[in-house]
Amino acid sequence: MxxxxxxxxxxxxxxxxxxxxxxxxxxxxxxxxxxxxxxxxxxxxxxxxxxxxxxxxxxxxxxxxxxxxxxxxxxxxxxxxxxxxxxxxxxxxxxxxxxxxxxxxxxxxxxxxxxxxxxxxxxxxxxxxxxAPGYINQLGRLMASQYSEEHPGHTIDSIKMRVGALSQYASSPGFYAFVWNPVGVSTEYLNQSEVIEQYRKVTKPSLSSREQIILKGIRYEADLTSGGAADLPEFYKNKVRQLNYKTLRYPGHFDYIDQMKRELGNDLSVDALLKKMRADIPMHDQDRVLIYCAVNGKDKTGSSYEIIRHGEIYPAQYGSVQVTAIQxxxxxxxxxxxxxxxxxxxxxxxxxxxxxxxxxxxxxxxxxxxxxxx
Structure with missing residues (x-):
């Protein structure tokens, strides 16, 4: 039918x-x-x-x-x-x-x-x-299940979900290029992020917990953004000590966003930040999607173990059309x-x-x- x-x-x-x-x-x-x-x-x-x-x-x-x-x-x-x-x-x-x-x-x-x-x-x-939200949450759930199966008796300490929709090339001042809806970018940078900390579901400001991450020898930065954890903070509260979703970017980009936010001051809003970014950041159609998920746990002695999955998606040709990685x-x-x-x-x-x-x-x-x- x-x-x-x-x-x-x-x-x-x-x-x-x-x-x-x-x-x-x-x-x-x-x-x-x-x-x-x-x-x-x-x-x-x-x-x-x-x-x-x-x-x-x-x-x-x-x-x-x-x-x-x-x-x-x-x-x-x-x-x-x-x-x-x-x-x-x-x-x-x-x-x-x-x-x-x-x-x-x-x-x-x-x-x-x-x-x-x-x-x-x-x-x-x-x-x-x-x-993200979406596929990355299913990957996080799968890996948490696999960790428990592979390491019986361990407790899961953290579930880290990381995704970056990035241009293949970037330059200053923003160290970024738009490869998807610019409105979505500014929104996720300003709305609150739901996470688990010390087994409790809490809300934290976006871009408030920066970290460095190296994937295949290349350094990236990751920070909290809104929405990417979906309902997993509710699902895993009281079960894991830490769970969060962070967006991956090239080094320098988050510093640029911090500067834009300081310049806007009390006038900061999704529209105002978007206007600032659009003035400096171009649109690109040569993109790549980075996916990284890590589940960390401990055995009864307190020794730490971690399993990691990392993938990349690139544009593909269909007929006479190139479909971008984020598409x-x-x-x-x-x-x-x-x-x-x-x-x-x-x-x-x-x-x-x-x-x-x-x-x-x-x-x-x-x-x-x-x-x-x-």
Missing amino acids: TKKIIIAGAGGIGRACGLILLQHLGKDVSLSLADINEDQCNQAESWIQEAYNQSVTLKKIVLPPNPATNWNPEGELLLDCTPGAFAADMASIALRQNMHYANLTENVPATKKIYQLVQNATTGFALQTGL RATAASLAQTALLLLTNRYSGVLTQSRYPLQEFLNGDIIRKHYGSVI
């Missing part, structure tokens, strides 16, 4: 998710692209046609003003690739229309709104399903989640701690874009 999927937000991630679903489901999916901008829909359709390398029929939907009250889509699944500020509105539409729903946002306030909204839903609402990584996780929801096994909120771990990480789409970790 053909599944009807609507992707709201026809930008880079939305169109990449459409391509991946078409590659996997073929004629078993009826795909619609919805956006407030008709040109964006048209561009996304052309992009998918070129990347898919064969003719495909896509329905295009221009979203009306105030879609939360004025849009009544029909289908099995609504995939939300809109900015995080619209996530609660999109979830309310899916709830009203009795559709499954999945989003990508690291926006913690929007996520908490959706929790309350869909508590009694009969369809599934998968939240924070991209790369691949984010859209693949969302598409694999879509397959979970289409089984109709889930209702209410599906958070990262509730995902079927083996099924997700061993899924065809995840293995194709991330490689096998099981």
Whole structure:
């Protein structure tokens, strides 16, 4: 039976998710692209046609003003690739229309709104399903499970999740280039971060706990940013001493952000920081995604043991189109989640701690874009 999927937000991630679903489901999916901008829909359709390398029929939907009250889509699944500020509105539409729903946002306030909204839903609402939050949380859960199996009798001391969506090249003053939504970057730098410290779930300011990390001989910096830990601080509280998510950057970038924040002073806001960054930082399409996860524990004598997984994702060519690393990584996780929801096994909120771990990480789409970790 053909599944009807609507992707709201026809930008880079939305169109990449459409391509991946078409590659996997073929004629078993009826795909619609919805956006407030008709040109964006048209561009996304052309992009998918070129990347898919064969003719495909896509329905295009221009979203009306105030879609939360004025849009009544029909289908099995609504995939939300809109900015995080619209996530609660999109979830309310899916709830009203009795559709499954999945989003990508690291926006913690929007996520908490959706929790309350869909508590009694009969369809599934998968939240924070991209790369980070998303895939990295499943990897953290897998490694914690593997550590306990490989080291019986040990206690898990820490779970560290690190992800960097980076340009392949960077220069001063920002030591960074935008390879994904600049609004998301400034938002994650200013919103609060949920972590576990001394077995308790606590909230800490973003960019307040910097560290150095060396991956294959190359030095990076990592610091707290909002949203990337998903609901794992709640899931693992009282079970591990420390758990956190940090964003990886090239050395010098966080110092640059600190300087921008000092200059803005009382005028600091997401929009003001974004304006400052855009003045100095270019957009790049030559990117790379770094993934690093470490689980550390101790035996009964107090000796420390650690297991680590590290991976990198690069752009890939599909037809005449290059799909960037961040498009691949984010859209693949969302598409694999879509397959979970289409089984109709889930209702209410599906958070990262509730995902079927083996099924997700061993899924065809995840293995194709991330490689096998099981």
